[in-house]
Amino acid sequence: MLPPxxxxxxxxxxxxxxxxxxxxxxxxxxxxxxxxxxxxQDAVEAALVQWNEQGIPESPTAWLLKTARNKAIDHLRxxxxxxQLQPELSYLLDLQGQVEADGDELSEIPDKRLELxxxxxxxxxxxxxxxxxxxxxxxxLSTEEIARAFLDKPSAMAQRLVRARHKLAxxxxxxxVPSVExxxxxxxxxxxxxxxxxxxxxxxxxxxxxxxxSLSDEAIRLARVLNSLMPEHTETAGLLxxxxxxxxxxxxxxxxxxGVVPLEHQDRARWNHHxxxxxxxxxxxxxxxxxxxxxxxxxAISAVHAEASTWQMTDWMQIAALYEVLxxxxxxxxxxxx
Amino acid sequence: MxxxxxxxxxxxxxxxxxxxxxxEYIQAYQAFTKLCLDNGVMKSGDALQPVSTATTVTLENxxxxxxxxxxxxxxxxxxxxxYLLDCKDLDEAxxxxxxxPTAQHGRVEVRPVVVWDN
Numbered sequence: 401m402l403p404p405x406x407x408x409x410x411x412x413x414x415x416x417x418x419x420x421x422x423x424x425x426x427x428x429x430x431x432x433x434x435x436x437x438x439x440x441q442d443a444v445e446a447a448l449v450q451w452n453e454q455g456i457p458e459s460p461t462a463w464l465l466k467t468a469r470n471k472a473i474d475h476l477r478x479x480x481x482x483x484q485l486q487p488e489l490s491y492l493l494d495l496q497g498q499v500e501a502d503g504d505e506l507s508e509i510p511d512k513r514l515e516l517x518x519x520x521x522x523x524x525x526x527x528x529x530x531x532x533x534x535x536x537x538x539x540x541l542s543t544e545e546i547a548r549a550f551l552d553k554p555s556a557m558a559q560r561l562v563r564a565r566h567k568l569a570x571x572x573x574x575x576x577v578p579s580v581e582x583x584x585x586x587x588x589x590x591x592x593x594x595x596x597x598x599x600x601x602x603x604x605x606x607x608x609x610x611x612x613x614s615l616s617d618e619a620i621r622l623a624r625v626l627n628s629l630m631p632e633h634t635e636t637a638g639l640l641x642x643x644x645x646x647x648x649x650x651x652x653x654x655x656x657x658x659g660v661v662p663l664e665h666q667d668r669a670r671w672n673h674h675x676x677x678x679x680x681x682x683x684x685x686x687x688x689x690x691x692x693x694x695x696x697x698x699x700a701i702s703a704v705h706a707e708a709s710t711w712q713m714t715d716w717m718q719i720a721a722l723y724e725v726l727x728x729x730x731x732x733x734x735x736x737x738x
Numbered sequence: 739m740x741x742x743x744x745x746x747x748x749x750x751x752x753x754x755x756x757x758x759x760x761x762e763y764i765q766a767y768q769a770f771t772k773l774c775l776d777n778g779v780m781k782s783g784d785a786l787q788p789v790s791t792a793t794t795v796t797l798e799n800x801x802x803x804x805x806x807x808x809x810x811x812x813x814x815x816x817x818x819x820x821y822l823l824d825c826k827d828l829d830e831a832x833x834x835x836x837x838x839p840t841a842q843h844g845r846v847e848v849r850p851v852v853v854w855d856n
């Protein structure tokens with residue numbers, strides 16, 4: 401068995417990795433994000449004690465989900481005893497049924513993260529709240545980590561998240577994938593949240609080095625989740641490719657004294673070629689679908705740079721052509737300048 | 739869930755009484771009300787008379803009764819009417835709110851009504 405500190409680290413890593421998936425499934429079961437958040441937190445705390453004593457169980461994710469569901473049952477039972485709340489009563493009965501059905505079998509935990517992503521990015525929440533809630537609920541980042549990223553006090557960030565969950569419940573915002581007519585706009589909203597997180601990872605305002613890198617990694621991870629759940633939406637793949645290609649140059653952007661090294665002078669041997677390959681492969685699969693958008697185009701421009709072995713060898717004609725198309729879709733000072 | 743849709747606009751903007759556009763505006767409201775009734779979401783709704791007819795009451799200054807001519811605040815946009823709609827979730831309420839004719843030139847605030855525990 402691992403020594404306690406390493407065990408805690410392993411547990412925390414696992415929790416962070418699985419948090420979004422477990423929470424999303426829990427919300428469906430218990431009907432409230434705040435309750436789901438509370439009981440999952442409790443379950444994690446119980447895990448830290450119990451797994452230290454007995455080792456990590458065979459299926460830690462199922463353990464956490466089952467423990468959280470049981471805590472939710474206790475909570476709902478206590479509340480229902482004192483006030484006959486019809487919706488909560490039915491959740492309680494459903495939940496008990498689910499837990500009984502699980503038994504000792506490790507049932508497949510359905511992936512409800514798509515619903516969760518859309519809910520966190522709902523237009524009824526302001527932009528900063530959308531970003532913070534996505535990082536917490538889907539990304540599993542702690543409130544402290546998110547506060548650091550925004551240079552907020554942890555208590556202020558905690559309040560923001562509580563208010564957001566309260567609004568979701570009080571205003572009756574449903575946990576579902578939006579209808580077909582609304583989907584294009586709403587997906588744009590989710591992509592904007594993810595891209596914001598990515599850019600925060602590069603922004604000078606988001607605190608220490610460590611936080612910055614993990615934010616961009618988190619954005620890439622969220623885009624992967626979204627892309628795997630909605631592969632037909634080409635701009636998701638476009639954004640993922642864009643972020644991968646941008647991030648592939650991370651190691652070469654700064655010189656030894658912290659100065660900015662422009663693309664022209666970056667050491668291309670130190671670009672992350674796995675990420676470049678992944679980004680380019682994504683584009684090769686996505687562009688032929690002919691549903692082009694700004695993220696795909698920006699990714700394509702980045703790909704042309706990535707494919708050139710030197711600055712001089714860059715296919716400038718292609719880049720110019722891509723900027724032309726980009727300008728038509730999304731005119732901006734940046735595209736004019738090129 | 740019940741949602742209050744509070745309709746705000748600048749009073750002399752939008753179609754004015756007497757104009758042709760006003761006739762269409764009224765018809766649009768009638769169509770909207772019918773839509774809500776047909777879909778079973780309509781709880782109530784009314785236009786309010788202009789802000790010039792408003793009177794405000796308060797006892798906020800040491801319990802002293804104060805009656806003032808005018809609305810609660812002198813804002814550019816004023817409350818002009820409301821609908822109370824029974825919808826399954828916020829998105830449904832927002833869909834209806836967007837169809838309220840005044841939303842074309844004004845703004846509609848959508849707020850859930852408190853559900854009291856018995």
